[in-house]
Amino acid sequence: xxxxxxxxxxxxxxxxxxxxxxxxxxxxxxxxxxxxxxxxxxxxxxxxxxxxxxxxxxxxxxxxxxxxxxxxxxxxxxxxxxxxxxxxxxxxxxxxxxxxxxxxxxxxxxxxxxxxxxxxxxxxxxxxxxxxxxxxxxxxxxxxxxxxxxxxxxxxxxxxxxxxxxxxxxxxxxxxxxxxxxxxxxxxxxxxxxxxxxxxxxxxxxxxxxxxxxxxxxxxxxxxxxxxxxxxxxxxxxxxxxxxxxxxxxxxxxxxxxxxxxxxxxxxxxxxxxxxxxxxxxxxxxxxxxxxxxxxxxxxxxxxxxxxxxxxxxxxxxxxxxxxxxxxxxxxxxxxxxxxxxxxxxxxxxxxxx
Numbered sequence: 001x002x003x004x005x006x007x008x009x010x011x012x013x014x015x016x017x018x019x020x021x022x023x024x025x026x027x028x029x030x031x032x033x034x035x036x037x038x039x040x041x042x043x044x045x046x047x048x049x050x051x052x053x054x055x056x057x058x059x060x061x062x063x064x065x066x067x068x069x070x071x072x073x074x075x076x077x078x079x080x081x082x083x084x085x086x087x088x089x090x091x092x093x094x095x096x097x098x099x100x101x102x103x104x105x106x107x108x109x110x111x112x113x114x115x116x117x118x119x120x121x122x123x124x125x126x127x128x129x130x131x132x133x134x135x136x137x138x139x140x141x142x143x144x145x146x147x148x149x150x151x152x153x154x155x156x157x158x159x160x161x162x163x164x165x166x167x168x169x170x171x172x173x174x175x176x177x178x179x180x181x182x183x184x185x186x187x188x189x190x191x192x193x194x195x196x197x198x199x200x201x202x203x204x205x206x207x208x209x210x211x212x213x214x215x216x217x218x219x220x221x222x223x224x225x226x227x228x229x230x231x232x233x234x235x236x237x238x239x240x241x242x243x244x245x246x247x248x249x250x251x252x253x254x255x256x257x258x259x260x261x262x263x264x265x266x267x268x269x270x271x272x273x274x275x276x277x278x279x280x281x282x283x284x285x286x287x288x289x290x291x292x293x294x295x296x297x298x299x300x301x302x303x304x305x306x307x308x309x310x311x312x313x314x315x316x317x318x319x320x321x322x323x324x325x326x327x328x329x330x331x332x333x334x335x336x337x338x339x340x341x342x343x344x345x346x347x348x349x350x351x352x353x354x
Contacts, residue, residue, distance in 0.1 A: 002322075006066070006069045007071055008063075010036045010062070010073070011036070011075035012035060012075070013225070014224045015224065016075040021050070024312065025050050032051075034055070034069070059084050063087060071096060071319060072085075072094075074097040078181070081100070086110055089120050093120060094122070095121070096124075099124055099185045100185045101333070108333045109333050112329035112332065116329070123315045123325055123327065124329075126189050126326070129311070132303075133304065134268075134307075136284070149195050149196070151249060155256075157266070159218050159264055160258050161218070162257045164225015166230065166231020166233060167227055169224070169225040177235050178209075178239065179255040179256050180241075180339060183257075185339065200245055205240065205341075205352075218264070238254075238256035238257070239254070240254045243338070284299055286299070338354070
């Protein structure tokens with residue numbers, strides 16, 4: 001076992017408590033040194049429960065007081081991802097950051113440049129790459145079993161699952177947008193990764209906001225964020241789009257927090273010349289032909305998880321030099337440029353070229 005990594009936590013909301021804390025707390029290679037939250041009472045609660053000595057309401061003070069930290073774990077609202085990441089990288093610390101990378105391409109580029117200049121590791125959450133089915137598919141596709149992947153679609157659709165309504169999730173200045181930037185980053189990333197990372201060359205997008213006044217919820221995901229009864233709702237609750245890549249491939253996308261559908265689902269469906277596949281609500285099916293016969297294959301895989309712990313462990317392994325990063329900061333820049341282009345297309349009603 002390698003030495004313990006000293007860690008500072010910035011942001012103690014639901015994503016930290018549900019997805020980061022279970023791996024970090026009690027990890028034999030992690031020492032939780034300091035915790036920060038704008039609401040210092042929340043940080044104090046976490047510090048008491050996890051036996052963390054130092055509590056802050058200002059991340060800059062945390063960085064000043066703990067220059068020997070190995071990495072910062074960022075779980076704040078989207079707006080603050082880039083500024084905290086850049087400050088930590090400039091202070092000589094590695095950075096693990098929740099998705100999305102930033103709220104606009106300029107801030108994503110600042111993060112990438114800071115990582116390059118510092119020589120430190122910057123990794124942004126892409127947990128779905130570590131789900132068992134996605135790991136299997138990456139090997140399956142890389143071995144050539146799918147042939148040429150030329151089109152597909154992906155999405156995450158909720159019937160009623162608006163997170164933190166009226167809070168930062170639904171305030172564009174803090175979040176950068178609605179379900180497209182919140183959920184789209186997950187499965188657009190998986191689809192493009194499985195397609196072999198082609199580069200987007202043009203997009204057409206559309207956004208809708210039809211459920212700002214609903215109070216109904218049927219999704220556990222609506223518990224993320226903190227609702228504010230008289231708060232802001234100036235983002236979309238549904239986004240659709242069409243992406244064209246430099247190799248001629250295409251991808252349809254659809255992401256919603258609220259929509260009149262049967263039930264919540266997230267999925268990636270890609271079609272290749274040798275086989276296609278659908279990963280829908282945690283179930284993987286492969287569609288192919290064997291000896292002149294059409295066949296459906298259902299691989300027996302480990303119980304599906306969401307990959308958060310595996311991705312955080314990957315980050316720890318990379319810091320210790322046991323593994324190489326599964327993504328680079330430039331990948332985050334490309335993702336935010338793509339999402340921004342879809343928003344711009346929705347705003348103007350025109351195709352946007354990248």
